[in-house]
Amino acid sequence: MLEEQVMKLVGKTGDGIVMEVEKGAIKRYADAIGDYNPLYWDEEYARESGFDAIVAPPGFFGWPVSWDGPMPILVPLMAEMMDTIIKAGYGSILDGGIDYEFLRPVRAGDVLTAISRIASITEREGKSGKILFSIVETTYVNQDNELVAKTRQTVINR
């Protein structure tokens, strides 16, 4: 039986996180991958390809305009979830993977709002004890109120 504190997380929605997609941030991200696709680097090439600015590689949604704590990537809802789960006695964390649905391109200059929701938390019996699977769904909407992407992340704790 899952602890009440953990069960209370299910269905919880975080505050919208405003993310700026800056040109330089796109290039640093592409450079870290070693991806020199001109769509991410060359303004003119991006325009010839039908975009009004360089685009972000699929999976990059910019940086939050502000953040608390040492990990900008960890949104408050996710941090709260991890904290509650660890306090409930599940020590180790594993990245259980991620699913993306890309609906529109993300371009330099876009301002996205990311809203995350804890979709489910389930416990299964593993070979070496209990394993917790938590699923967090996030939607990204741009400044024109268009849905640009949806993600579904699985976090595994044991």
Place this chain on the structure above:
Amino acid sequence: MVSQISWENIKVGDEIPALPKVATTQMLVKWAGATGDFNPIHYEDGFAAAHGIGKPIIHGQLKRAWLVQLITDWIGRAGTIEKFSCQFKAIDYPRQMKSMTEPAEGETHWCKGLVKKKYADGDKHYLECEMWIQNGKGEKTTLANATIIFR
């Protein structure tokens, strides 16, 4: 670098041109800075050892990004990724740096993939692909699937 393919010429079973990646500690520092993932497990020896993985490991999301690049390098401007999913099966380690710019000898990670399905829905043309990363021992450490839509 960016190829131009067409949906018509692709067959189920076709291989996606493999993409080799040499991960270095330098690359991991860049990725941390570019994404805001500052987990010490990716850059601190002692921290990584205390977590039972021996030494710093490659960010899972960086491996995911390589597999996205495998697809985008291949399809160029002919199509876009509509769906993409990624699962991590085993951890991977970066190479050390030999100089400011060169990696030390070591493992190369190969991103590979296959076309699994090809179909049309009205005037929309789709491919479904399966991808993976193979480590130096030939083991698949990362698995992914993508649905690609062609214009």
